[in-house]
Amino acid sequence: MSDQQSCLQCCQSGGRQDPIQDDEVVVRLSHTRESVLCSVNGMQLRCGDDVVVPTRYGDDIARVLGCVTDATRDEYDKPVAIIRTASDEDRRVTAENDRDAAEALGFAKQLVEQSGLPMSMVSAHYSIDRSRLVLLFTAETRVDFRDLVKDLVHEYRVRIELRQIGVRDESRIVGGLGICGRVLCCNGVSDRLKAVSIRMAKAQNLSLNSAKISGPCERLLCCLEYEYDFYRDAKRGVPGVGARVYWGEESLRVSDVNLLTRVVRIDNRERSATLPAERIRYDSGDQRWVVLDDAGDS
16 A cells, blocks of 8 residues: 555554654645655654645645555655644635645636647746746746746746646646546555556456557556566466467467466367366476376366
């Protein structure tokens, strides 16, 4: 389980949340869904608490997710110090900032459309002190947006930052549902997903149709990595589809392999059989796959 999936067990006790005892916690920024490792600085925090933390976008509110685990600690940069627990006033200001940022995003989209810039605005966000307005966008190439920044500064009289992000970042920020019907992994599970490759889809015998193994970002599904280690290990010692298997002197080919049930189907023109994978082994002497005995064939 990732640190971001839920308030971790270390924070749970008897159906209620006890103060976190660790010196470090993981928090999530609401506007980018990024997770950050923070030092507690002696504060009494619980999972779900709102805190004010320094970020690359300025000081901002984040939500405490839980304690960092030993398995994931190396995924984070050096911890930053929590400034304070969020007050009711901080929450009120943030809600007001979010409303104003939504209006700024709409205005920025109008400017982009009018100027014909090859970019797509994704989100806008004010820092908690309203000293900075950060706008995130996607584009296929580098964009000269200096005139856009000037127009935005003239309109809002604050420091404007435009940051180009990738399509995976856009999916994490915008959110949505995957083909499984669940919230996108990058948005609802973890922002620290491992790299995926087509090799992972092949190892799990999945269709290589890009429409079936790609997410809304048009990149390979992040979840391809989840079970890859299992399938990779399960394939060891099992012949693949198309492999030749010898049953005595009779030659058959593997037509199907079910790694979950550990069952292999082999056939030729004369007969077909479904066997437990344990009954087939690789004979290193003859350098071929062989069936160990005839018991239990079908």
